[in-house]
Amino acid sequence: MTALRPHAEQQYADELAELSATDDRPRPPGWRLSPQAVVTYLLGDGAKITPKYVGPRRLMEIAVATLATDRALLLLGVPGTAKTWVSEHLAAAISGDSTLLVQGTAGTAEEAIRYGWNYARLLAEGPSPAALVPSPVMRAMETGTIARVEELTRVPSDVQDTLITILSEKTLPVPELTSEVQAQRGFNIIATANDRDRGVNELSSALRRRFNTVVLPVPASAEEEVDIVTRRVAQLGRSLDLPEVPAAVEEIRRVVTIFRELRTGLTEDGRTKLKSPTGTLSTAEAISVLTNGMALAAHFGDGVLRPADVAAGIVGAVIKDPVSDAVVWREYLETVVREREEWRAFYRAARDA
Known part of the structure; x- marks a missing residue:
C-alpha cells in the first residue's frame, strides 16, 4: 500500500x-x-x-x-x-x-x-x-x-x-x-x-x-504568494494522483488576489477600502481551494480549471460566520468583482455558488 x-x-x-x-x-x-x-x-x-x-x-x-x-x-x-x-x-x-x-x-x-x-x-x-x-x-x-x-x-x-x-x-x-x-x-x-x-x-x-x-510572515507580495500556491498545488496534485489539469495561472492569481484584498481590507490598486471577514484567508486555504477546483475540473468538468471550479471553494473559505461574513462577501462581490470586466465569468459563478 x-x-x-x-x-x-x-x-x-x-x-x-x-x-x-x-x-x-x-x-x-x-x-x-x-x-x-x-x-x-x-x-x-x-x-x-x-x-x-x-x-x-x-x-x-x-x-x-x-x-x-x-x-x-x-x-x-x-x-x-x-x-x-x-x-x-x-x-x-x-x-x-x-x-x-x-x-x-x-x-x-x-x-x-x-x-x-x-x-x-x-x-x-x-x-x-x-x-x-x-x-x-x-x-x-x-x-x-x-x-x-x-x-x-x-x-x-x-x-x-x-x-x-x-x-x-x-x-x-x-x-x-x-x-x-x-x-x-x-x-x-x-x-x-x-x-x-x-x-x-x-x-x-x-x-x-x-x-x-x-x-513567519504572510507572503510579502502577490507574486510571491502566487509562486507558493502554484508550487504546492502542483505537488498536491501529483501526490493525490489527480488527473493532470493544465496550469491555470489566471485562476490562481484570481484566488490569491481575492484572499489578499479581503485579508488586508484594501483592493490591489489601493483605491477601495474593504471589510475583512472573520477567517484568516491564509495561503494554505488558497492552496486547498485550488486543489479542490482541480479535482472538480478533472472529474466533473472538461479538464480545464475554470471560475466555476473555484467559486464555491472561495465562498466556503470566506464565509465562516454565516451572518457577518456573508455581508462582507456580498459587498465585495458587488462593489469589486462585478466592476472587473475580465472577472465577469467568476462573478456569475460566485453568485450561483
Whole structure:
C-alpha cells in the first residue's frame, strides 16, 4: 500500500541523500547535514533541490542556527504561514525523522510531553522501565533528535510548563523509578504557535525565555504568494494522483488576489477600502481551494480549471460566520468583482455558488 502523504524524509529522500553526499561542512553533533545544507534543503538550489519554503532566507538561517545551540525554536505566525511545513522539513533534514510529534490541543495531558504508563504492566509489576511509555519528547532526548510540538499555545498552561525542566536542564526526571533521562547531543524541540486561534494559552515568561522565536510572515507580495500556491498545488496534485489539469495561472492569481484584498481590507490598486471577514484567508486555504477546483475540473468538468471550479471553494473559505461574513462577501462581490470586466465569468459563478 502507498501512504497518502509520505513523511518529508521519505518524500524527499533523494534530495536529502544528494545533499548529504556533497556536504563537506561541519555538522553539529547528531545532525545529518550541516546548517548550510539544511538551509539549502529548505530554500532549494535552483537545480536538484526543490524549494520547500518561499520567503526570507535570513529567517531560515536564524531558525537553523537556533537549533544548533541549546535553545529551542518557536515558529510563530498566523494560520497558514507554513509553520508546520517548516518544522517538519527542519526535523527531516536535521534528524532524518520528523515523526516525533506532540499535537497540542486543549486536552493535551502532561503524559504526552513527559511519559505515561502501560497500566496493565504497572498493576502487574509495579513501576518498571518495561511499564513506562515514553513520549515523543522523551524518545527524542534518548536518541539525540528533534521533537516537534504543534500548536503549543493550545496546550493548557500547566502542561506547557512541563517543558521548562526539559529545556533548561536537558533532563527528564522519572521519580517513580528514581532515575532520569538525559538528553543526548542533537536533541532539541521545534514548537509552533499562533496568536489568532481561539483557545490560546499564553506561554509563561519562564517558558518563553527557553525559546528563540522566529515569526513567519504572510507572503510579502502577490507574486510571491502566487509562486507558493502554484508550487504546492502542483505537488498536491501529483501526490493525490489527480488527473493532470493544465496550469491555470489566471485562476490562481484570481484566488490569491481575492484572499489578499479581503485579508488586508484594501483592493490591489489601493483605491477601495474593504471589510475583512472573520477567517484568516491564509495561503494554505488558497492552496486547498485550488486543489479542490482541480479535482472538480478533472472529474466533473472538461479538464480545464475554470471560475466555476473555484467559486464555491472561495465562498466556503470566506464565509465562516454565516451572518457577518456573508455581508462582507456580498459587498465585495458587488462593489469589486462585478466592476472587473475580465472577472465577469467568476462573478456569475460566485453568485450561483
